[in-house]
Amino acid sequence: MKNKKSDEELAILSLKDKENFSQIVNRYASKIQRYIARVTGNWQESEDITQEVFFKAYVNIASFNPKLKFSSWLYRIAHNESVNYIKKNYRTRNVELKENINKDLSDDQKIFEKIDATPNSKLVQKTLMELPPRDREIINLVFFEEKSYIEVSDILKMPINSIGPTISRAKNKLKILIKNESKT
Amino acid sequence: MNQKLEEKIKEQIKNEKPRSRWYFLTQDLSRDILLFILWIFLVMATGFFTNILIDFQLNRLKVPGPGQFFTSFSFFPVELLIIITFLIVLIYYLFRNIGFLYRLSSWIIIVLIFCSVFLGYFVSEAIGANKTLINSTIGQQIYNRQGRLLIPGREDVVVGIIKSVSDDVAEVEDYSGKIWQVLIANETDRREFDSFAVGERIWVLGEKAGDKIKAQAVRSMRNQPRNGSMRGKRILQSPSYYQIYGNHLN
Numbered sequence: 001m002k003n004k005k006s007d008e009e010l011a012i013l014s015l016k017d018k019e020n021f022s023q024i025v026n027r028y029a030s031k032i033q034r035y036i037a038r039v040t041g042n043w044q045e046s047e048d049i050t051q052e053v054f055f056k057a058y059v060n061i062a063s064f065n066p067k068l069k070f071s072s073w074l075y076r077i078a079h080n081e082s083v084n085y086i087k088k089n090y091r092t093r094n095v096e097l098k099e100n101i102n103k104d105l106s107d108d109q110k111i112f113e114k115i116d117a118t119p120n121s122k123l124v125q126k127t128l129m130e131l132p133p134r135d136r137e138i139i140n141l142v143f144f145e146e147k148s149y150i151e152v153s154d155i156l157k158m159p160i161n162s163i164g165p166t167i168s169r170a171k172n173k174l175k176i177l178i179k180n181e182s183k184t
Numbered sequence: 185m186n187q188k189l190e191e192k193i194k195e196q197i198k199n200e201k202p203r204s205r206w207y208f209l210t211q212d213l214s215r216d217i218l219l220f221i222l223w224i225f226l227v228m229a230t231g232f233f234t235n236i237l238i239d240f241q242l243n244r245l246k247v248p249g250p251g252q253f254f255t256s257f258s259f260f261p262v263e264l265l266i267i268i269t270f271l272i273v274l275i276y277y278l279f280r281n282i283g284f285l286y287r288l289s290s291w292i293i294i295v296l297i298f299c300s301v302f303l304g305y306f307v308s309e310a311i312g313a314n315k316t317l318i319n320s321t322i323g324q325q326i327y328n329r330q331g332r333l334l335i336p337g338r339e340d341v342v343v344g345i346i347k348s349v350s351d352d353v354a355e356v357e358d359y360s361g362k363i364w365q366v367l368i369a370n371e372t373d374r375r376e377f378d379s380f381a382v383g384e385r386i387w388v389l390g391e392k393a394g395d396k397i398k399a400q401a402v403r404s405m406r407n408q409p410r411n412g413s414m415r416g417k418r419i420l421q422s423p424s425y426y427q428i429y430g431n432h433l434n
Contacts, residue, residue, distance in 0.1 A: 014202065015205070018197070018198075021197065022194055025190050025193050029189050029190045029193060030189070047189055050193070051192055051193055051196055054196075054197070055196055055197060055200070058197045058200060058202060059200060059203055060202070061202045062204060062208050063211075063212075067284075150287070153286070153287045154284075154287075157280070159287060159288060159289050159290060160288075162289070
């Protein structure tokens with residue numbers, strides 16, 4: 001049986017053989033799409049953004065620094081693309097967000113399988129989207145993508161020691177939002 | 185759905201080629217060189233402005249006393265402080281973009297900046313870069329304008345180099361080349377005026393009339409590379425309002 005190559009090995013080999021990058025695509029396409037959907041709050045657009053992420057990753061694969069985890073590097077590209085999307089669609093996003101959230105995201109069981117396990121899943125999904133993008137992203141990376149603090153630091157380019165307090169603040173905001181939402 | 189997405193991605197990159205490693209190596213190298221030059225420039229600029237700020241603050245013509253609260257503020261070099269803060273913020277963002285420094289706490293980066301500026305200060309003092317900068321056109325302009333770049337300098341102040349000196353008159357050339365006769369009287373707060381030498385930079389507060397200025401207070405400004413012991417000797421207690429203007433309450 002063949003040894004399964006690590007992401008980092010595949011990334012380096014992708015320069016020679018495109019097939020290696022295809023394996024990366026198979027491993028990460030759905031994860032990256034989920035992540036983008038959660039950050040941007042738009043499932044339909046997430047597909048196009050994901051394609052753009054992998055296109056950029058492939059073209060710039062030689063710039064990957066092996067000192068980093070490959071997934072962190074890929075998520076960093078996804079983060080940049082998501083932020084660009086949010087900036088471009090800032091005005092229209094908030095209007096679309098609430099309409100899309102229940103319609104699109106809750107249909108995909110994989111996306112919120114953890115949240116769905118909780119009794120107030122839809123409420124949490126909705127309020128999560130009302131958090132500021134940075135807070136939402138940290139919650140997504142830590143709780144849904146299960147990234148370590150170092151990985152989050154590499155993805156968002158923020159100090160490791162400020163991740164804990166940011167998560168704590170984001171959770172408190174989430175609690176308040178849920179409380180307000182359940183009152184109405 | 186996801187299968188379709190993966191196929192789409194593979195289709196999209198089918199005819200694409202990754203950029204070569206050389207492309208990124210040269211890009212990274214030029215970026216690093218640029219960052220290094222920028223770092224040197226920022227550290228030297230911060231050291232330079234801090235140096236001038238310290239000069240003005242330690243030699244300031246503070247005039248505290250009744251009704252003089254705002255007067256003392258008018259000597260405060262706000263613009264220099266803003267420039268220094270701006271440069272430190274720039275250095276902070278520069279540090280955050282070097283390697284994996286973004287992982288570090290902001291406080292560690294701030295400590296690194298201070299170490300960097302202090303190191304830069306001592307290095308530039310040692311190689312004479314600081315003195316050259318201070319005596320350059322821009323440095324002289326800053327002194328000439330009493331540390332103000334946008335706000336006009338005080339009308340009752342002259343900053344310049346001593347051309348000749350006697351017991352009660354000093355000839356001072358300001359940075360526009362104008363020669364001022366600085367008239368020293370008994371009531372002038374002069375600190376160590378008697379020991380002032382030709383070539384020394386001084387700061388005079390007084391009443392101007394033509395090319396004469398009747399000095400109320402005179403201070404020496406550093407004209408030599410500074411060290412702690414010299415600074416301690418040079419800087420005395422600030423004069424009080426009464427020492428300069430006399431006690432009008434009597």
